[in-house]
Amino acid sequence: MSDALVTIESVQKIFTDSKKPALDGISATIQPGRITGLVGPDGAGKTTLIRLMAGLLAPTSGKIRVDGLDPIHDxxxxRESIGYMPQKFGLxxxxxxxxxxxxxxxxxxVVGEERSATFKRLLDFTDLARFTSRLAGKLSGGMKQKLGLACALLGQPRLLLLDEPGVGVDPISRRELWKMVQELIDQGITVVWSTAYLDEAELCRDVLLMNEGKLVFYGKPSDMTSRIRERSFQIRQISGSRRQLLARVLRSHEVMDGVIQGHNVRLVLRAGAAHPNLHDINAGNQAELMPVAPRFEDAFIEALGGGPGGESALAQRLRPVTGETNTAVEAVDLTKKFGDFAATDHVNFTVKHGEIFGLLGPNGAGKSTTFRMMCGLxxxxxGTARVMGIxxxxxxxxxxxxxxxxxxxFSLYGSLTVKQNLKFFSGVYGLRGEQQKLVVNEMIEVFKLQPFLDTAPNTLALGFKQRLALACAVMHEPRILFLDEPTSGVDPITRREFWTHINGVVEKGVTVMVTTHFMDEAEYCDRIALVFRGRIIAAGTPDQLKDQASTPQHPDPSMEDAFIALVQAQSNEAGS
Amino acid sequence: MNKIVSFRRLRALCRKETLQILRDPSSNIIAFVLPVVLLFIFGYGINLDSTALRIGLVLEDTSPEARHFADNLYGSPYLQVTAGLTLTEMEQAMTAGKVRGFVVIPVDFAEKLKRPADTAPLLVITDGAEPNTANFVQNYVRGVWNGWLLQRAVERGEAPPADIAIESRFWFNSSAESRNYIIPGSITIIMTVIGTLLTSLVVAREWERGTMEALLASPVTRAELLLSKLLPYYVLGISSLFLCVGVSVFILNIPFRGSLLVLWAIGTLFLGCSLGLGLLISTVLRNQFNAAQAALNAAFLPALMLSGFIYEIRSMPVLIQAFTYLIPARYFVTAIQTIFQAGNVWTVILRSGLFLLLAAVFFIGLTALKTRRRLE
Amino acid sequence: MFLRLATLIIKELQTLLQDKQSRVILIMPVVLQLALFPFAATLEVTNNTLAVFNEDSGKEALELVQRFSQAQAFTELIPLYSEAEVRDVLDNQQALIVVRFPADFSRNVAAGRAARIQALLDGRRSNSGQIALGYVQQILQAYIGERLNDKQQVALSNLIIRNQFNPNLDYVRHIVPGLVAIITTISTLIVTALSVAREREQGTFDQLLASPLTPGMVMVGKAIPAMLVAMVQATIILLAGIFIYRIPFAGSFGLLYASMTFYILALAGFGLLISSVCATQQQAFLGVFSFVMPAILLSGFVAPVENMPTWLQYLDWLNPLRHFMIIVKGVFLKDMGLSAILQNLWPLLVIAAGTLGVANWMFRRRLE
Structure with a gap:
């Protein structure tokens, strides 16, 4: 391992304002000419480790050497041999x-001829040549990300450090970025890529899996995935509610993790567990259990101790919504113009009661504008936006x-305490007295907020912030729940927990409208509308959309494949 | 191998900062619109010379002697006299702020005046709620009264009772217009506010937007970082200073007797202080909201209250006087008022310059010390 | 609906008072200004330096110099011996005022002829200079009076001066009521303008708008906490004025607080107006700053409103602080009555109605 580019030896980092170490005895090496993924849930210490490598933080104890140099003393x-792209791209x-x-x-x-040559190369590489005079603030998320990468690549770094480059960027841009990084690897550059997207991690040569400041796994992702070989399945041809089925399946001991994928339910079994009996879990007569390829995410969940279970304590406390007959949400020829530019152009859709409806689309496609009009912002x-017929x-x-x-x-009042936030939002929706107290206490119990009652949400981990935000949105038992990018930046386990609640709530008759650019999140939806350039270019169930994108070469596309295919088809059409 | 200041990197950083200034409307508003607006407000709004004091007159005595004195009051160019009200009505008018004081000529005024053994009193009642104006009322009425005594003496062929006259002359500002010293002084306040406000936000902004992290990971040195924040804002600040001077001289017609070169040198030192203070606040707090608040409290208020610009430092308690020595605005007020009105008085300018230099070195040095090349 | 509003108000107060830093930001300026301003902000001249260029050696001149040096205004006396020194002392600001006795001064006085003294003032500090000159004149008058009495003559007339509401023309009495007005101004504007901008930046403003609260209620929910905070601060200053600075409170507390309510409403209107056009806290801060500076400078606190050019006086009518300054001082020091208050209160009502109306319209418009 003497030829490693970066060596990390029992590094510990304790920030002055907290007792718990952010990094707790990490030892690892990063090999040259490869891409190493830095993976872990929110708050695992990924950013801290990258900053240590860049010499922006000094370790409390332990040693780091990058390219044979001490990041602090040298x-x-x-700095001449590293390129660094911080989380917000640093533009x-x-x-x-x-x-x-x-x-x-x-x-x-970088001057003289080298400079013009480098600029030309980078602009070609990032496909930004057409936009050189545009302000960076006016670029889309994907383009900003490419520009950030180009800036980090100036001066021919030997080591490229990328801190969560995929956050807030749609799948198309993420794929392009990934291709670009691959080319860099071919040129001999070493890349460290921190990410919360596990499908990205799966593509890395090596991964460092971290949790709460500790190293959980270091090696090839396939080594990790192979640990759970032959334990991933899909239940297909389900009759009855797949959400209820998921809840039932997760109750059984054999099942470690489960998610909804369109009409199907995907399961990961515990090591050595027997296959679940489809009849026992009441999956329906036609139901079948099909083995599927394991994913890195499955192994990740296992490494962190399994999924969160399928029971939603929130849903159990909710009164069922009854007696609703009309459509819950309806958009009729909805149009929003900012000057000449139509952000939303004659959009039509209806959402039935008790349905999860997803708005999907690349950045700047108009899904946010549509969403904001639907909730009256x-x-x-x-055109008209109607909610419950109003x-x-x-x-x-x-x-x-x-x-x-x-x-x-998860916008909350960051300087108020958790309890004050709960009281405020319940009060604004007209809850008071005993009833208010009861509801607030229920929420504290359901979302396990007891230890944080007097903490300000600003200092909470993202996962708890998200729980609190959900609690604040549901206290008054709304009939329709609007969720805007509800799991952005949150790790897979917290995301599963969140969807368990949402599934439970929907089963009680609540309608949910959600925007997202997480493809596995789209799979939870009953119906999806794909928004592109202000218009809905495709709508239907997740499986229908996948079918639309299916080709003879690619008979079983993932949701992400479908998304990319549909968007590209549309832009080709507009281009020709 | 990594120089302390690389000219290329510094130029690149300054260019970046300049482009940001040019594209940020708020910087331009702070540097060019705010100063002119404030200058006009100071120029027209802050006038301590009472040109036409509104006073009242209660004539309880209507004798020719009383009327004679009243005519003298009416004749004063400094007084705007209202009469015809009773004593109570006049008191109400003063309570409402309609008059700043009033003169009462008592019923027995003429009678007492005629009796050699008696002194004829005149009552002057001022609105003590406005002490400065009350002083003016006293002085102006006394002036009219003195003139009236003199007139009476002359008419009756007596020796003048007041045998000592004081003849006053203003050394620099011969017309004694408060504007002539308030405007140069207000340039100090404006430059303090601008210098501090401009820079108090710039470092905090880089932290909040995450661009500082990208800079820190590049080969930029601490000195380059600091200079790139100082130089462009210095150019902005000094242009703003000369804009203020131009407006004062050409539009507000304030005499300027010193040399522009000296003003430039002193202005440079003073900008060093206020830009340095702003940078220090910004570097330490790293948060735009708090930085702005702190800048207001640390720069504007002391400059207004403790620089000697409006309020005499010598009249303050010793402890507060000692404190004023630490405020750069104090030296700049003295220097700029001298340059405007007295010309190049070297002892004043050199002394102020020296203190300003020390303060500038202190603030910039402390900022350099607090500038970290790391994130903690 | 009332209880929802109460929730909103409680939340706002919690945000303002929750963490130590914000509490410090609310209280520190009050304490600092209370401690510094009444002492620093005085136009009185004390402890200053007088320079005397005495070309005369007679006893009358000496007597006068003696009297000048005993005055409170001058604790230091610099004797000068040449024209050049006179110039130096003034140029270098060593003395505020130079008094020059001509060589024949004492002779003239003794002979009963008209005598003259020259006073040279530093024009860079002409206000202080004029005030100091006033003191010199008073001393001179007293001297003349005594000389007349010595001659057994009875003065023909005398001026009896009474400074009502403030017998000793104490600046503290002028400053403290002014501070009541200024501090309420700053905090009301910061609380209203910046809190909306902060909610915008945090993203919680959308949540408020997505709740059943109407934009009007959100506005009221911002105005009332500002009112409470400002009133508490005002009360602190009032109490300090009465008990620490020993200024007698002449008027009615009820009238003062009632007018303060309307004043703060007018200010909240400006604050909300600023916040409705600003997207970030930085912009809001700049907006508050550009409003507060002129408002204070043109309020009559620093220099009287009647000294301004007429056009500026008309423009200044829009400045709520100008009207409230008259009321605070009037009630505090002069026991101003209801009718006089109303004359200054109706402009505040007009301003409040105007700004709140426009702000409400802007809030609704932004939703589009």
Missing amino acids: AAKL YEDLSVQENLELHADLRN LTPTS DLKTSASQARQKLGYMAQK
Whole structure:
């Protein structure tokens, strides 16, 4: 291992304001000319480790050597051989693409002919040549990410550190970025890629799997995946509710983890467990158990101690919604124009009661605008948005009492305590006195918030923030729940827990409308509308969309494949 | 191998900062719109010379002697006299702030005046709620009264009772217009606010937007980082200073007697202080909201209250006086008022310059010390 | 609906008072300004330096110099011996005022002829100079009076001066009521303007709008906490004024607080107006700053409103602080009555109605 580019020896990092170490005795090496994935749930210490390698933080104890240098003492020398892209890409949004590149070129002493050659190469490589004069702030998420990468690549680094480059970026852009990084590896650059997306981790040559500051696994992802060989299955041809089935399946001891995939349910069994009896779990007469390929995610869940189970304590406490006959949510020719630009262009859809309806689309496609009009945060230019049959233009306040809203990034009052947040949101929705106390206590119990009652949400881990945000949105027992990117940046286990609640709530008759760009999240939806350039380009059940994208060469596309195929088909059509 | 300051990197950083300034409307508003607006407000709104004091007159005595004195009051260019109200009505008018004081000529005024053994009193009642104006009322009425005594003496062929006259002359500001010293002084306040506000946000902004992290991971040195924050804002600040001077001289017609070169040198030192203070706040707090609040409290208020610009430092308690020595604005007020009105008085300018230099070195040095090349 | 509003108000107060830093930001300026301003903000001249260029050696001149040096205004006296020194002392700001006795001064006085003294003032500090000159004149008048009495003559007339509401023209009495007005202004604006911007940045503003609360209620929910905070601060300053600075409170507390309510409403209107056009806290801060600075400077606190040019006085009518400044001082020091208060209160009502109306319209418009 003497030829390793980075060696990490029992590194510990304790921040002054917390007792728990952010990194607790990590030892690993990073081999040159490979891509190493840094994987782990939120708060595992991925960012801290990357910053240590970049010399931006000093370890409390232990040793790190990067390219034979100490990142702190030889900082000046080290900086010439690393490229670093921080989480928010580190771009100056008020500078143009060209100006951002020039700044970083000057800082890294890339001049003369080398400079023009490098610019040309990077602009071709990132396909940004057409946008050199555009301000970085006006670029889409995917383009920002490419520009951030280009800036980090100036000065020919030997080691490239990328901190969660995929967050907030749609699948198409993520795939492009991945291709670009592959090319870099071929040129001999070493890449460290931190990610919460496990499908990305699966593609890495090596992974460092971290949890709560500790190293859980280090090696090839396939080594990890092979641990759970022949334990992944899909239940197909289910009759009855697949959500109820999932809850039942997860109750059995043999099953470690389960998710919904369109009409099917995907299971991972515990090591050595017998196959579940489909009859016992009441899957229906036609149901069949099909073995499927294991995923890195399955192994990840196992490494962290299994999935969260299928019971939603929240749903158990909810009164069923009854007596609703009309459609829950309806958009009729919904249009929103900002100047000449139509962010949403004659969008039509209806959502039935007790349904999960997903709005899917690349960044800037108009799904947010549509979503915001549906919950009354924007007034449409033309067309109508109806919730429970009420036109939001006329009596919005009356309609709002019946809906729950969970904003992007789990917006909460960061400086109030958890308990104050709960009290506030229940109060705003008119709960008071004994009833309010009861509901707040229920939420504390359901979401296990007891230890954090007096903490400010700002200091909570993302997963708890998300729980609290959900609690605040459902206390008044809304009939319709609006969720805007509800699991962005959250690790798979927390995401499963979240969907267990949502599944449970829907079974009680609540309608859910969700925006997302997580493809496995789309699989939970009953129906999806694919939004692109302000219009709905495809709508239907997840399986229908997958079928639309199915080709003879690729008979069984994933949701992500389907998404990319449908969007690309549409843009080709518009282009020709 | 990594120089402390690489010219290329510094130029690149300055260029970046300049582009950001040019594209950020709020920087331009702070640097060019706010100063002019404030200058006009100071120029027109802050006038401590009471040109036409509104006072009242209660004539309880209507004798020719009383009327004679009243005519003198009416004749004063500094007083705007209202009469015709009773004593109680006049008191109400003063309570409502409609008059700033009033003169009462008592019933027996003429009678007492005629009796050699008696002194004829005149009552002057001022609105003590406005002490400065009350002083002016006292002084102006006394002036009218002195003139009236003199007139009477002359008319009756007597020797003047007041045999000592004081003849006052203003050394620099011959017309004694408060504007002539308030405007140069207010440039100090404006430059303090601008210098501190501009830079207090810039470092915090880089932290909040995550761009600082990208810079720190590049070969940029601490000195380059600091200089790239100082130089562009210095250019902005000094242009703003000369804009203020231009507006003062050409639009507000304030005399300027010193040399622009000296002003530039002193202005540079002072900007070093206020930009340095702003950078220090920004570097330490790393949060735009708190930085802005702190800048307001640490820069604006002391500059307004403790620089000697409006309020005499010598009249303050010793402890507060000692504190004013630590405030750069104090030296700049003295220097700029001197440059404007007295010209290049070297002792004043050199002394102020020296203190400003020390303060600038202190603030910038402390910022350099607090600038970390790491994230903690 | 009332209880929902109460929830909103409690939340707002919790946000303001929750963490130590925000509490410090609310209280520190009050304490600091209470401790510094009443002492620092004085236009009185004390402890200053007088320079005397005495070309005369007679006893009358000496007597006067003696009297000048005993005045409270001048604790230091610099004797000068040449024209050049006069110039130096003024140029270098060593003395605020130079008094020059001509060589024939004492002779003239003794002979009963008209005598003259020259006073040279530093024009860079002409206000202080004029005030100091006033003191010099008073000393001189007293001297003349005594000389007349010595001659057994009875003065023809005398001026009896009474400074009502503030017999000693104490600046503290002018500053403290002014502080009541200024501090309420700053905190009301910061609380209203910045809290909306902060909610926008945090994303919680959307959540408020997605709840059954109407934009009008959200506005009220922002205005009332600002009112409470500002009133508590005002009360602290009032109490400090009465008990620490020993300023007699002349008027009615009821009237003062009632007018303060309307004043804060007018301010909250401005604050909400600023917040409705600002997307970030930085912009809101800049907006507050650009409003507060002129508002304070043109309030009559620093310099009287009547000294401004007429056009500016008309423009200043829109400045709520100008009207409230008259009320606070009037009630605090002068026992201002209801009718006088109303004359200054109705502009506040007009401003409040205008700004709140426009702010409400802007809030609704932003949803589109």
